[in-house]
Amino acid sequence: MRIRCLLIANRGEIAARLARTCRRLGIETVLAASEADLDSVPALLADRVVRLGPSAPQASYLSVAAVVAAATATGADAVHPGYGFLAESPALASACAQRGLVFVGPSAAHLRLLSDKVKARSEAAKAGLPVLPGGEVETLAGAESLSDEIGLPVLVKAAGGGGGRGMRLVREQGELAGALELASTEAREAFDDPRVYLERYVKRARHVEVQLLGDGADVVHAGDRDCSVQRRYQKLIEEAPAPDLPEELGDDMRGAAVRFARHLRYSSLGTVEFLVDPDRGEYYFLEVNPRIQVEHPVTEMVSGLDLVAEQLSLAEGNPLRLRQEEIELCGHAVECRVNAEDPARGFEPAPGVVGRAVFPAGEGIRVETALQAGTAVHPWYDSLVAKLVTAGADRSEAIRRLRGALDRCRIEGIATTLGLCRSLVASDELSAGAVDTGWLARFVAAGSGQLDGRPCGAGEAIRG
């Protein structure tokens, strides 16, 4: 089915980004906006705006009923959930299907399977992908014998979801009972699902993921991304391709991701996340993200693809438009996320009204944002306010461009992580090559960063 009118059921930078691709493709857009977002930048970019509900996301962006009602009332024939909110909701996917609306994402059945991390893990193992030693545990005795088998330290993880919630590190056998209890309680509260599983803990791990496109029969990949620069499981810097990956390991991992999506008969855009253990030279399946991801622009910069356009085409039921050999990856791209948080105050959220907003522009630079002067950054939603993405012929050129781009970026009126981004991107460790997922926390703890998140005043010199 041809999509003529798309309901964008999201906000912020991703809503603006979706509207731009639709404009280029000649698809009419309706932005489903909460009360707080009715005059946001995405609302100005969309062809039409419909009031989705009050500012509180539970009654707007997280309400399946509100999203479906907005689509029906405006005559939209498809719904794009973006990322976060209802992007991975089987309930929204099946509600759309029932009303003849195209859900821009995989099937409800795939979303259900992949949201269960234990099931996804065993499905991946069935498809021959390496998984970390571990498995679901129901009793303390079972957990003790499994952790004996795996060897300490182990991670206790929630079956119902990620984001670090319901996750506990166990270094000694004595900590296991308490960790199980805490993880299970947290998992029940966050995901309404108390089930937990154990996995061997890898101390110096990298987070590498593979971008996939599938049409239900065939699957292609658009290369990998490294997202190891994280704090509390929130990514801050991402790049494509993943640097310093042994060629054979990279080939194997991308092949494994494609094999898994074929095994699932996956249809849509998706990402397979892997943990890479550089010391052992191994990779392990972690989970599948069945949606467009925040960091997708780095893949677009090196592949020349518009992933949202491909995602829309797949949602229309078209076969893949590209064969694997037609996807050419060229150069290197780096993205850093700018959040409305104050690193000097323990990354305290910093909502407020934006004064001046100056962004870098020019060759090899892409800025994804919904900020402009006067934009209110609301306490209701995620703190991501901008993504600065740069590309170059190689990694060092991309990083050099990002440094320059960050120096020319000024967001006044609210505290942001811009200063921290500048320090990270200027650091020798990052320039030297791949880092592990603990690097950012060590960097912050060592006070290496310019942690002051306060916006610089007019006329104040920008760090060079």
Place this chain on the structure above:
Amino acid sequence: MNLSPEDVDEILKILDGSGYDELHLDTGRLALTLRREAGGWTSQQLLTNRERVADGPRPDNAGGSDAPREHAVAGDSRRAGAPPEGLLAVLAPLPGVFYRAPKPGAPPFVDVGGRVEADTVVGLIETMKLMNAIPAGSKGSVEEIATRNGDVAAKGDVLMWLRPDVS
């Protein structure tokens, strides 16, 4: 008129080869400023509304720290204007949604008449998906709950009033 990022790139290519350091474009709907700086170009864009009506007051607009909006009515007991005699205010340290209990359905952290120590958690403020615990700040008893469970608090709003112990 909307300019796509590709349009802006095209304009920059033309400017790059010219002697100009600055460009202002104003279409009534879009104001764009491109400026050449030491390290490269910067862009400032301002999209404005054509025909969309500025609808009335938005009751649940939280605003920023310097923009206490609709709920900041004069005389509202939540504003820390004139504190009732002998009472201390527990203020919202940052804007967000105020919760009196650790989770929906659970009993509140404290109630009127309840005893608190300085570090007793009296509520939570959810801001940008993060829960921030709010300590009482002084030893005493809870005199009045000034912000209802689930309501939006601006930074500096009074969440509750405490009667401090006389020492």
